[in-house]
Amino acid sequence: MSVFLSHALAYAALGWPVFPCHPNDKRPLIEGGFTAASLDPAQIRDWWRQWPDAMIGAPTGRVMGGGHFVIDIDPPAGQDADAVIAAMARIVGPLPGGLMARTPRGGLHLYFHQPMGQAIGNRAHVIDGVDVRGDGGYVILPPSVRRGPKAVADGCEGVAYAWEDGHSIDEMDAAAPSPEILRFVMERRERPPHSPLSRGQARPSPPESGEGIKKEGGEGKKETGGSDGAAVAFVHNERVRKFALSALESETRAVAQAGRGQRNTQLNLAALKLGQLIAAGALSEATVRAALTEAAAACGLIKDDGARSVALTIDSGLRKGKSEPRDLSAIGRASPRAAWTGDAPWPDDGRAEGEGQPPDPQGERASEDRTAANSNAKGAERLRQIVQQCAAEPQNDTGNGRRLRLHFGEDFLFVRDVGAHVWTDSHWEAQGGDECLVRLAQETAERIHWEAANLAHSAKDLEVIQAAADILSATPDAAKRTGEQNALVARAGEIKAALVKAKSARHKFAISSGNSAKVAAMVAMAAAHATVRPEDMDADPMAINVANGTLRLVKETVDDPDCPDPEVTRQITRWRARLGEHRREDRLSKVMPVAYDPDADCPRWREFVERFQPKAAVRRFLQAFHGYALTGLTGEQVFVFNYGLGANGKSTFMEALARLMGAYAQVLPAEALTGDMQRRGDQATPEFARLPGARLVRCAELPRGQWFRESTLKMLTGGEAILVRHLHARFFEFRPIFKAIGSGNDKPQIGGVDEGIWRRMRLIPWEVTIPPDERRPMEKVLAEFMAEGPGILNWLLEGALDYLENGLIVPPEIASATDDYRAAMDPVGEFTGACVTPAPGNDVTARDMYLAYVAWCHANSVKAFSEKAFAAIMTQKGFEKESGRIRKYKHVALKDVPDDPELTGGRSPVAPMWPD
Incomplete structure (x- = not known):
């Protein structure tokens, strides 16, 4: 085994990916360059079998053994490395001792740990003789040897890279950079007036230009100086820097995850967007090119189309983007959060500056800056403690489950038999929860690399x-x-040696923990300790989650302003809405897309409701019912059906409130109401399984003539627990807290006479029809109402408080309409009212009673029930029935039975049976 191969394998064992480079010019010998670096011993052996004298290249940045960046010192002519180090020390202070390698030309590579969560890219000519290799770059590792014509020209033929100060491959402990070093490698500096670069001349390539700089067409691409003052100002701004790095990560992720048929388009689009940030001075072109190339390799585009085609696509996008610089002034005006400046560099909470809120054009107060700095320091210290805790965890699935909970445990939970929920800063979101948890587990696996530095x-x-x-x-x-x-x-x-081996093992474990089976096991182990019951979610019926906090309807004791005696203090209780912060412990799974503003009003909405419901008592009922629907209370057991012909406002009314309530409002398909979706007991019920946490359920309009399934109506309004399940999931039980409403141009058919059905029904007539010349598109009207969202929320809260104080008051108009509806839906009741009279001591045979009923139905064009169904309904109505050889209805007589030609040739089917 050659010395180069043995060292390459040893570096890989430490978690440092490697790849072969040409000994003459240090260029990669493999397609994909540093993006194709590998930890696989078989692949490494294959490379050095092909090129036994190849130098050992290693990508810098987050992929190098858990994260390392390198300060490359290449002294200018007439100076040595010590002079450059002295110049740098005057800026950053004394350099810490640590891992350092001597280059063949007498330069130095200083290795530093890359702080967790911190992106450090490549930078050329930070000061004279100093470059930086980070994300998107690479270096050559000892004991690689320079050979070839270029090496001869450089005066280093046969000279090897070597570790300094007794360091070896067994002691790969890089130093932690001071805050001053971090600022040094990340901030741009103005060129002195005498610098040739200040006059717009091309920046000379560093003498060791083969390392870390992507080549195009065989030549190193030179950067130019003379960037304008605005660009320099942007890069100085921490908010812009983090925004740009966040954009870089987002765009490269989109490329890496793109599917076939979309990869090239996504790559070009990402290059265009990032090119705009390059032109604005927020990103370096070398970093962007390297990151996009790596993403193209990850999605298989380089393998399928070739590196040349990928490079042309990147060139095209960057060229277009750089011609249209992005204006970052709005982001730059907002003051950045202070950096953490503890003993060692640790990241803040990982959130990009300005994320989730617009920049403040006036800037933030100094006190707020101090608060942010303190918050960052606390966050960094907390992360330090978490990593230290994780370093003590075992290298198995159970330990990984605890690592996931330590890093992200406060931001996820599992609802038994439902699935994963993630915290969104306002509520626990179920949609996409499983995918998000996988991403958190993958991030946890990456962070295991950080633990190696804590092994001691x-x-x-x-x-x-x-x-x-x-x-x-x-x-x-x-x-x-x-x-x-x-x-x-x-x-x-x-x-x-054991400590070095333990650190190497931890890096290997971090890599293996990213495998799909290990990620799934990590999530499963965490789930066992972060699971709640379905009933633990949305448990507070008085909590209403809105965009700017959580409203609670609370009862308070106050002085009575109407007390007649001014010398007496009389207290009363009243309900009011109180706004508090969003809290994880409330376990709310829904949020309304509207903010609470106690002073907001809704004049358009009030005018609309008054026009289409001119009677104040009906308006009060609607307001109180829908305010009641904001809560999780279920005591009323009411189904509200809005009935009326078209163009009467009922659909607009319901849609506006549903949009305002957001996820709190759900829709139930018509098939669920008619029984057409009735399934076996073991089948999934996804239409009901998505209703936990909902507070308003809109029942879709039934087709004309369809019958309402009575058991479903009772289930929707009963408040009793129901058993449901999603597709491909287990059954779970939940207690509905929603209120059900429906609407239609026709009244749904209800055949039952069960009092339990009709005591739930409330029919709301919508009798005002808007003239054709006044009608407008519904979306336009709804947009106007959504602009009044906070005011409509107050309208609903007024209704909720009215309900809590006075209950749900049903006006005569609604009661009368419901009674008429009930009578129309009860043909047996109409028959008994018209043709049956009490007659103590008199009996009517069951057969005669049914024939009389059928005659009445034929005469009134009503479809008759079967004889069995008719008998059951008569019993429900309380008619006494005698069983025996001939069944009879006791103490009744028939009267005014119409003739039925279909049965008796024009005569009444039965003779009048009056008592004497």
Whole structure:
């Protein structure tokens, strides 16, 4: 095995991906370059079998052993590396000791840990002789040797890269950068007036230009200086920087996840958008090119179309984007949050600056800046503690489950038999919860790399190492040491090697934890400790979640303003709405897309309701019922049906309130109401399984002549637990807290006479029809109402408070319309009212009673029930029936039975049976 292959395999074992580079010019020897770097020993052996003298390249940035960036010191002519380091030290202070390699031309590579969550890209010529290699770059690792014509020209033929200060492959501990070093590698600096770059001349390529800079057409692409002042100002702004990095991550992710047929288009679009940020000075072109190339490799585009085709697509998009620079001034005006400046660099909470809220054009107060800085410091310290905790976890699925909970546990929960929910800063969202949890698990696997830096020697091991160091210092010659001393020195070496091995194992475990089976196991282990029951969600019936907080309807005691005696204080209780913060512990799974403003009004809405419901009592009922529907209370057991011919406002009324309530309002298909979707007991019921947490359910309009399934109506209004399940999921039970409403131009057919059905029904007549010349598109009207959203919310809250104080008052107009509807839906009741009279001591045979009923139906064009159904309804209505050889109805007589030609040739089917 060659020395280069053995070292390449050793680096890979430490979690540092490698790839082969040409010994002459350091260019990658494989398609895809550093984006194709591998940890696979078989692949590495295959490469060095083809090119046994290849130099060892390693991509820098987040992929290098958990995250490393490199400061590349290449002294200008007439200087040495020490002079460049001294110049840099005057800016950043003394450099920490750590991993360092000498380059063949006498330069240095200084290795630093890349802070968690911090993106550090490539930068050329930070100061004279200093470049930075980070995300999107690469370096050459020892003991690679330069050979070839270019190496001869550079005066380093046969010279190897070498670790400095006794470092070796067994001691790969990079230093943690100070805050000053981080600012140094990330901030741009104005060129001094005498610099040739300030006059717009091309920036010379660094002497070691083969490392970390993507080549095009075989030549290194040179950057130009002279960027305008606005671009420099943007890059100085932390908010713009984080916005740009967030955009870079988002666009490259979209490319990496693009499917066949969309990859090339997505790559070109991403290049265009990122090109606009390059032109604005927010991103470097080298970083963007490298990231897009890596994303194209991840989605298989390079493999299918080739690297040349991918490069042309990127060129086209970047060229177009750079011709249209993006205006970032609005983002730049907002003051950035202060960076954390503790003993070691740790990230903030990971959220991009300005995310989720518009920039403040006036800037933030200094006190707010201090608050943000303190918050960042606390967040960084908390993350430090979490990583330390995770470092102590075992390297198995159970440990990974705890890691997921430690990092993200407050932002996800599992609802038993329903699925994963994730916190969205306002509510627990079920839609997309499973996918989001997989992403959190993948991020947790990546963070396992961070744990390696927290693995350390125990106090006892440190004592052994110190004792061995004292022995080595006092007696360097092993032959002059005692056997016990040599054993101690050997033991210290074993202890140090064990730590290196443990760190390497942790990096390997981080990589394996990203496998699909391990991700699934991590989620499963976490779920066992973060599961709640369905009834634990949305448990507070008085909580109403809105965009700017959670409203609660609360009862309070106040002084009575109407007390007649001014010298007496009389207290009363009243209900009011109180706004509080969104809280995870409330476990609310819905939110209304409207903000609460106690001063908002809705004049258009009020005018609309008054026009189509001119009677104040009916308006009050509608307002109180829909206010009641905001809550999770279910005591009324009412089904409201809005009835009327077209163009009468009922559909607009219902749609406006449903849009205002957002996810709180759901729709039930007509088939669920008619029984057409009736299934076996073991089949899924997705139309009902999505109703937990809903507070208003709109029943779709039934086809004309369809019968309402009475058991469904009772289920919708009963408030009793029901058993449901999603497709491909388990059954779960939930108690409905929603209120059901329906509408139609025809009244639904209800055949039952059960009092339990009719006590639930409330028929709301919509009798005002808008003239054709006044009609407008519904969407336009709804847009006007949504503009009054906060005011309509107050209208609903007024109704809710009215309901809590006075109950649901049914006006005579609604009661009368419902009674008429009931009579029309009860043909047996109409028959008994017209043709049956009480007659104590008199009986009518069951057969004669049914024939009389059929005659009445024929005479009145009503479809008759079967004899069996008729008998059951008569019993429900309380008619006494005698069973025997001939069944009879007791104490009744028939009267005014119409003739039925179909049965008796024009005569009444039965003779009048009057008592004497």
